[in-house]
Amino acid sequence: MTVTIFWIFGVIAWVSALLCITRRSPVASALWLVVTMFALAAMFVQLDAQFIAALQVLVYAGAIMVLFLFVIMLLNLGRPGPTDIKGPAGLAMGAVLAALLLVQLRVLANARPPDAIQLPAGTIADLQAHQGMVAAVANPLFEAYLVPFEIASLLLLAAIVGAVVLAKRKL
Amino acid sequence: MLLGPALAISAVLFTLGVAGVLLRRNAIVIFMCVELMLNAVNLTFVALAQRLGMGGQIFVFFVMAVAAAEAGVGLAIILAVFRHKQSVRLQDMNLLKD
Numbered sequence: 001m002t003v004t005i006f007w008i009f010g011v012i013a014w015v016s017a018l019l020c021i022t023r024r025s026p027v028a029s030a031l032w033l034v035v036t037m038f039a040l041a042a043m044f045v046q047l048d049a050q051f052i053a054a055l056q057v058l059v060y061a062g063a064i065m066v067l068f069l070f071v072i073m074l075l076n077l078g079r080p081g082p083t084d085i086k087g088p089a090g091l092a093m094g095a096v097l098a099a100l101l102l103v104q105l106r107v108l109a110n111a112r113p114p115d116a117i118q119l120p121a122g123t124i125a126d127l128q129a130h131q132g133m134v135a136a137v138a139n140p141l142f143e144a145y146l147v148p149f150e151i152a153s154l155l156l157l158a159a160i161v162g163a164v165v166l167a168k169r170k171l
Numbered sequence: 172m173l174l175g176p177a178l179a180i181s182a183v184l185f186t187l188g189v190a191g192v193l194l195r196r197n198a199i200v201i202f203m204c205v206e207l208m209l210n211a212v213n214l215t216f217v218a219l220a221q222r223l224g225m226g227g228q229i230f231v232f233f234v235m236a237v238a239a240a241e242a243g244v245g246l247a248i249i250l251a252v253f254r255h256k257q258s259v260r261l262q263d264m265n266l267l268k269d
Contacts, residue, residue, distance in 0.1 A: 002173070003173065006177070007180075010179075014183055014187070017187040017207055018187060020187075021188075021191030021200075026197060026203075033206065040213070040214055043177065043180070043214060044214075044217050047177065047220075049220065052213075052217060052228050055231075055232070055235060059235050060210070063239065064206065067242055067243070067246060068199065068246070071246045071250065075199075075250070077259065084196040084260060085195060085196070086193075086194055086195075090194065095190065098193065099186075102186040105182035106179075109175075109182055112174075113219070117223065118223065124221055124225065127225070136225060140229055141229050145226075155236065155237065156236060156239070156240055159240035160243070162243075162244045163244050163247040166247035166248055167247045
């Protein structure tokens with residue numbers, strides 16, 4: 001039953017991602033991408049990552065996609081125009097390369113991590129039941145991963161300064 | 172277990188993102204396809220975190236921070252290019268080619 005529900009959300013993600021890369025209007029593409037992100041959030045919940053699922057909805061489907069839609073509307077790209085999908089030669093080349101990549105990824109997906117380093121089933125669920133959903137993520141984030149966390153804040157500061165400089169009238 | 176289905180779904184989603192980057196010419200749509208690829212990798216991280224410890228979920232957190240920074244700077248670059256070229260089509264961005 002769990003696996004069936006997981007596959008239902010997986011197929012929703014596939015279909016909406018396919019529609020996202022084939023729609024002519026950038027607004028339609030962005031909205032189908034939001035559907036993909038919600039389906040992914042549902043899959044995260046089933047994989048014992050409820051806090052990451054909430055972040056997915058808030059940060060990705062909320063903030064980042066609103067930024068995309070804002071720029072699309074600022075540049076007035078919502079009008080129907082000529083298609084921007086490449087011609088037959090580019091289409092065939094892209095499809096062949098993508099199919100090749102899919103075969104390689106499928107071969108890689110058959111690899112499993114060795115049993116010696118795997119935790120017993122249900123360890124993460126037990127941890128979350130014991131510590132709570134947020135604390136299970138926050139404890140390692142502010143202890144073992146404190147330095148990467150601080151570096152991420154530097155990265156975000158650099159991104160803010162870069163975006164302001166790039167968006168200035170006179171470059 | 173859900174690891175096998177998660178890896179399969181993630182592989183196809185990543186391939187769709189790559190196909191979008193290869194097939195489209197609109198810079199903003201290509202950006203959205205990059206976000207799609209990042210999301211596919213996030214699914215792999217979360218699926219493996221179930222058996223290999225919380226590190227995978229922490230890494231998804233960092234991927235989201237990098238994606239937010241990338242979207243902010245990338246869209247600012249697209250805005251700056253649009254101001255010069257009045258277009259977001261990639262075939263119009265050929266300053267280094269001529």
